[in-house]
Amino acid sequence: MTEIDVRGLTKRYGPDTVVDDLSFRVEAGQVTGFLGPNGAGKSTTLKMILGLANPTRGSVGIGGRRYRELPRPLTEVGALLDAGAVHGSRTTHDHLLALAVSNGLPRKRVGEVLAQTGLEGVAGKRAGGFSLGMRQRLGIAAALLGDPRVLIFDEPVNGLDPEGIRWIRDFMRSLAREGRAVLVSSHLMSEMAQTADHLVVIGRGRLIADTGMSEFLRANGEGTVLVRTPEASSFALRLTAAGGVVRDGVENSLVVAGLTGEAIGKLAAYHGVALTELTPQRPSLEDAFMELTKDSIEYQGATR
Numbered sequence: 001m002t003e004i005d006v007r008g009l010t011k012r013y014g015p016d017t018v019v020d021d022l023s024f025r026v027e028a029g030q031v032t033g034f035l036g037p038n039g040a041g042k043s044t045t046l047k048m049i050l051g052l053a054n055p056t057r058g059s060v061g062i063g064g065r066r067y068r069e070l071p072r073p074l075t076e077v078g079a080l081l082d083a084g085a086v087h088g089s090r091t092t093h094d095h096l097l098a099l100a101v102s103n104g105l106p107r108k109r110v111g112e113v114l115a116q117t118g119l120e121g122v123a124g125k126r127a128g129g130f131s132l133g134m135r136q137r138l139g140i141a142a143a144l145l146g147d148p149r150v151l152i153f154d155e156p157v158n159g160l161d162p163e164g165i166r167w168i169r170d171f172m173r174s175l176a177r178e179g180r181a182v183l184v185s186s187h188l189m190s191e192m193a194q195t196a197d198h199l200v201v202i203g204r205g206r207l208i209a210d211t212g213m214s215e216f217l218r219a220n221g222e223g224t225v226l227v228r229t230p231e232a233s234s235f236a237l238r239l240t241a242a243g244g245v246v247r248d249g250v251e252n253s254l255v256v257a258g259l260t261g262e263a264i265g266k267l268a269a270y271h272g273v274a275l276t277e278l279t280p281q282r283p284s285l286e287d288a289f290m291e292l293t294k295d296s297i298e299y300q301g302a303t304r
């Protein structure tokens with residue numbers, strides 16, 4: 001079931017089009033990874049989904065309605081955008097209680113979300129002294145207060161330690177298992193590979209890929225094989241005849257796609273060709289992502 005329906009979404013800031021005719025859907029019962037390099041327009045898109053920024057064009061439906069038409073938004077969609085934005089002076093419990101009361105949600109939800117996010121032990125503590133990981137949990141507790149069917153997380157693992165990352169990852173998966181639609185943004189492919197069922201990739205505000213995670217892994221996880229032989233040019237013809245796609249690699253090597261190392265080894269043995277190297281090469285998912293988005297990186301070579 002489609003929970004978020006983004007159609008032709010466009011956002012201009014002055015002369016800059018930061019989100020450009022973007023359309024995709026987020027389904028229930030899945031974690032959808034929203035992936036793109038820094039500055040691709042992810043946060044702007046999430047803000048438009050949540051009614052925090054006005055689209056220049058296009059529309060977003062949440063369960064068939066616009067955010068602003070939702071009578072009780074927190075019961076439909078919960079979001080974690082900026083975990084830093086928590087009042088430091090209130091206790092964890094009071095922060096959540098204030099949110100619940102001002103949104104007409106039952107008080108008992110406070111205890112429930114504290115338990116769900118493992119924060120019962122710090123219910124009486126002020127959030128001001130919390131680590132980033134604890135503030136993330138508090139942000140997630142707040143997002144869950146209305147027991148929404150849709151959850152949106154903007155770069156939730158940024159800056160977290162490995163334990164915090166694992167917790168958030170498992171938690172998102174468990175929310176999807178409960179049948180909720182989970183949309184999570186990231187600029188790290190490796191992070192998504194472990195969390196998402198579906199991938200929406202954008203670059204410079206435009207849709208680059210909208211695909212199942214396993215499809216993406218199948219298409220991009222299959223590597224090439226590096227082959228070295230003194231008879232490179234004649235063996236290249238045999239490889240091509242056997243269905244391989246061959247290109248020249250560095251230092252007289254051949255880079256072969258479409259054939260396994262085993263098949264190449266057998267082919268060489270059959271034709272009595274001596275191989276001096278036969279190395280399967282698996283591109284990392286990060287490489288696949290870089291390849292996919294390389295035309296849309298704003299500042300080539302800039303490290304962030």
Ligand SMILES: Nc1ncnc2c1ncn2[C@@H]1O[C@H](COP(=O)(O)OP(=O)(O)OP(=O)(O)O)[C@@H](O)[C@H]1O
Pocket residue numbers: 013018036037038039040041042043044045187
């Ligand atoms: N209020 C604004 N006014 C002008 N430009 C903006 C505004 N908000 C965002 N932008 C620009 O829009 C582009 C997309 O920003 P956005 O934050 O949506 O990207 P992102 O994919 O979330 O990247 P990051 O991970 O770096 O936050 C950037 O070039 C940014 O400078």
